[in-house]
Amino acid sequence: MSDDGSTTVLLVDDESALVSLYSAYLEGRYEVRTATDGEEALSIADESVDVALLDRRMPGMNGREVLRELRAAEIGCRVAMLTAVEPTTDIVDMPFDDYRTKPVEESELIGLVEVLVERASYDERSQEFFALASKKAALEVAGETSTDAYEALCEDIESVRTDLDGHLDAVGAEAAFSDLA
Numbered sequence: 001m002s003d004d005g006s007t008t009v010l011l012v013d014d015e016s017a018l019v020s021l022y023s024a025y026l027e028g029r030y031e032v033r034t035a036t037d038g039e040e041a042l043s044i045a046d047e048s049v050d051v052a053l054l055d056r057r058m059p060g061m062n063g064r065e066v067l068r069e070l071r072a073a074e075i076g077c078r079v080a081m082l083t084a085v086e087p088t089t090d091i092v093d094m095p096f097d098d099y100r101t102k103p104v105e106e107s108e109l110i111g112l113v114e115v116l117v118e119r120a121s122y123d124e125r126s127q128e129f130f131a132l133a134s135k136k137a138a139l140e141v142a143g144e145t146s147t148d149a150y151e152a153l154c155e156d157i158e159s160v161r162t163d164l165d166g167h168l169d170a171v172g173a174e175a176a177f178s179d180l181a
Contacts, residue, residue, distance in 0.1 A: 006031050007117050008048050010077070012041040012066060013055040018102070022053070022082075025106040030113065038066040045070060049077045051116045053109075054096075056083035064094060071095050078116035078127075082109075087138040089149035097131045099138040125167070129160045 008031040013019050019034045026032045033049070035041035038061025045052065052070060056063040067079055080098040081091070087099055097116055100108070119127055136157060139150055 007050045007113070008033065009113055010035070010041060010045055010049045010052040012036075012038065012053065012058075012063070013082070014058040015055075022104075022109060025109050026113065029110065037061065038063070038069075041066050042069050042073075045073070045075055045077075047075060049075060050120060051113050052077050052079045053082045053112075054079060055102075056081055056085045067094060067096060078120050080112055080116060082112075087135075087142045088144055089139065089147050091135055091138065092149045092153050095131075096134075097127065098134045101138075101141075125160060125164055129157065129164060132157045132160060 007029075009026055010033045011019055011022055011026070012035045013022070014036050016036055019036060023032050023034055030051075033044050035044060038058055041052075041054075042061075052066075054063040054066055061069075063081060063083065067081075070077065070079065078098075079096045080100060081094070081096050082100050082102060082104065084102045086101065091099060097119060098112060100112060104112070119130055122130070132153060136150075136153055139145060139153070144150060
């Protein structure tokens with residue numbers, strides 16, 4: 001979140017009518033920046049962006065390429081792919097935080113932004129866990145569960161969950177004995 005407490009959302013979609021609609025949903029709650037192509041999105045993306053909502057399929061630079069460039073530029077925003085493209089196992093290696101298939105209603109879009117803003121306060125390993133869980137859920141909804149990539153994703157989730165559980169156990173033990181120190 002920005003230093004002044006406001007949240008900045010970057011909304012990127014090549015359908016200008018959809019950009020207008022989603023922008024109307026979000027304005028008044030968040031500072032909204034809009035772009036109708038990938039190059040424009042990258043020209044207005046900076047460290048003040050908290051959440052980016054990216055369409056996957058755009059002419060020129062697609063959402064996957066925009067995502068790659070945001071990560072390469074080390075812009076630390078949370079990213080959701082907001083797209084009409086049904087997910088396949090190609091999403092497993094994409095470094096986004098959530099995946100939603102359009103269309104989305106106003107309450108779903110606002111809820112998505114709120115969840116992503118909340119996740120930004122989590123430690124890196126917890127953020128990784130939720131990003132992996134989002135990919136797993138998207139693949140399950142799409143019926144893409146009979147692949148090696150899906151199985152590897154499930155294994156990654158278990159590994160991260162085990163690490164998090166171990167960390168929570170250690171923190172709990174420290175807290176339990178902190179009065180004795």
